[in-house]
Amino acid sequence: MSSTVIPLAAGAGLDFSLPQQLTVIALCALTAFISHMALAVFNDGVRPFMLDFIQGRTTRTATTAVSFGLSAGFIFGLGAPMALSSGVLNPWLLFLPTDILGLLSPKKWLAPILGAAWGAVVVFGLGGANNLAHDLPVDFLTAMQQMSTPILFLFTLFPVLAITKQFGRGWGGIAGVVELALVVLTMKLWPNMFAGALAMAVGVLLLIGLAISRDLKQRRLDRATAAQADAKGPAAGAGPAAGTAPGGGAPGAGAPAAGEEPADEPADDPMASLFSASAARLRRYLPLFMVLGAGVCLLAQMHIFGGGEATSFLIAKGQYAEAAQVDFYRVFGFVPLIATTALASGAYGIAGFTLVYPLGYLMPNPVLALAVGAAVFALEVLALSYIGKVLGKLPSVRDSSEHLRGAISETLQLAILFGSLMAANAMGAGLGILVVGGLYLLNEAMGRPVVRMAAAPAAVIVGGILLNVLYWLDLFTPVKG
Template sequence: MSSTTLAAGGSLSFTLPQELTVIVLCALTAFISHLALAVFNDGVRPFMLDFIQGRSTRNATTAVSFGLSAGFIFGLGAPMALSTGVLNPWLVFLPTDILGIVSPKKWLAPLLGAAWGAVVVFALGGANSAAHKLPVDFLTAMQQMSTPILFLFALFPALAITKQFGRARGGLAAVIELVLVVMTMKLWPNMFAGALAMAVGVLMLIGFAVARDVKQRREERAAASAMQAAADPPDADDPMASLFSSSALRLRKHLPLFMLLGAGVCLLAQMHIFGGGEATSFLIAKGDYSGAAQVDFYRVFGFIPLIATTALASGAYAIAGFTLVYPIGYLLPNPYLAVICGALVFAGEVLTLSSIGRLLGRLPSVRDCSEHLRSAITDTLGLAILFGSLMAANTMGGGLGILIVGGLYLLNEVMGRVVVRMAAAPAAVIVGGIVLNVLYWLDLFTPVKS
């Protein structure tokens, strides 16, 4: 299977049920965001408590949401969707965060969300078709990003192990992952090369974390005394525990709405027009749904502690929950099962949120490993997206393409990252592609022959 040729051909075309699903789901997520029950952007969630308790205005919260989301929407979400032909959460859910919060009326929020869903399914396809007809087809060139993203992403467990447990264990994990990638390519050429390596790497990370926590708890019990036990205040007297309880109760009161949300997100994933991440989008486009499920399943371990703690602290959940509905949806055979499973998964998540928070409090190393996982994912994808963007620049414009795209990326860095780093390179490819087309029309550039 080619690493760069996408089965979907980068075409954004949808059937009527798919269009309706996107539009209705965008309306629902905007409504839920308006009620401050859930947002997709993890950076916005901590600000929701002040909004919920009336210490922050709707306009101020909207400004925070827009500032933290705009770069991802236009710099990462739109370019990834246009190049892969697969929708992603930055394009679908981040705008509905903003539209829901900015809406002054409850009835207006779903209308604004539905309007954005219509833009996604109708206007984006037209822009995609028009871009493919340009002399310099920068969207096809952007498919070059798939190879570095898919292969470098497989290393994130080794990086996370190194960050948390040191160079020796990290080096061992990296060697094991490399051996497994080579073995997979040799023995199972039709399988996603990083699948087995990531599975073993994540298991090693969790194993190291659990072993450390078990050892630490044994040492604490051995050193514990009656005085120390008496000094530990009960959860009922802990103000943070009280806050967590009230937040969990607030979310449980809206359980039917969350079940509807889970059903919608899982249905969207089951339709195979949506990918939960950068690597996942390319795998979905290639038709490798099992590989996509594996990738998003491993990412779950990096986000459960973050989502659980921010939800309990703020009273606002995540639009995609713990993101377990992504891999489940990819693998389900029909939409009816997706609706049922999505609703049940979200119900389970919301009902067990307090228990998950308490469990994470007892396993500090497991909780910390999620932070290292997220950091490792950011590092690997940052390099992969930059390298892939330069490959795309070379494909569409040779040295001049590299100069423009690389130059835009560097200018963004020295200007204080006007566009967030993760989104800067794909955005530079699109801007560079437009510039190369203008130069072609001015008879100053001849497109590179493929």
């Protein structure tokens, strides 16, 4: 991507073909049904609460209340504004409501009907709302496209933040300089390519390389320490008066007594038992998960859906390879979280490890997308226990995923806030900034009733409506151009 902002391809409206409409409706029906069965939810914050629901320690109503409380801000403050401004659907708009509707439904047969109804609202109602907003004197949706530039460019820095937090300022500074150089180089040599693509690739690879190197170094150190302990062991008990072991124990204190378990065979681990039971529960529904994976991958292949904030704008610009690259990097930040919460709760993620997003963007036809999506979900579910065990042996890699998620949130919060203020300036100049910035600050002062990431886009929409009201009252003149 060059330094000039490329107009969004979807700026004209949200119009879907019949196959696209049917896919969205069917997928919303399926995800609501799966949520009702407590097999998967999209909201990572809701998943830890699912174990109590599955085991009958909490009610459907209480679990629905938790889901609504954790999701409503993202649906109306982030999902809807992002879809309206980019012209591309997103998981917050589609899957968070079906989480709620599925859990809310008292009957199994009602859940897919409610999910399908929400899908119909999205595909038939969103376009009308989009067209209506564009016809207003203050077109706040077009103004919201100003968000694309800060989101795309600031998002590039998330590996730098993650490296700095985990490995210190030295490595963070190196990563920052390298990424900046690569962004400048990309803009100069490949102007049609997303400027942050190469920089993000190098940043993520550097983070993973540092984490693996630390884990391998620690394992070598642990083995050396264990070898030294073994070498000292026999010598400590040697001598003619070795009838008593060091510390006053009985002879042979290091060996297990009759009837005891060997020291290297730990007693039953309740967490391991829970993880095993959860993995087995998910495997029992493998065909249903394969259908889910096929549906999500197909939706991504249609290029009317983006898995993230930056991805939505890249899809809108028609940069599908770059969108796939961005969502592929996000996978590294979410695999440990999704795997551990799924094994602990018995409920998987609606999008799995989200690997079906980038694969779907790159699929040349719907048939291949269906096959690949089903295969990817099958492998993910079958490998869940193994992935959990591997992550247990790589603590630095696990920590890297935590830092990646935190860095993604921090960069996007700043980018969305900055982009929202740019949108406010575009639609109302100083008054627009005053209204949108004031609403954002008011939300902060009130203890964030709307989550921080969603507060700024929501403020743009509320501010845009307010500016239109002021125009109709002849108290405001829209900014020209």
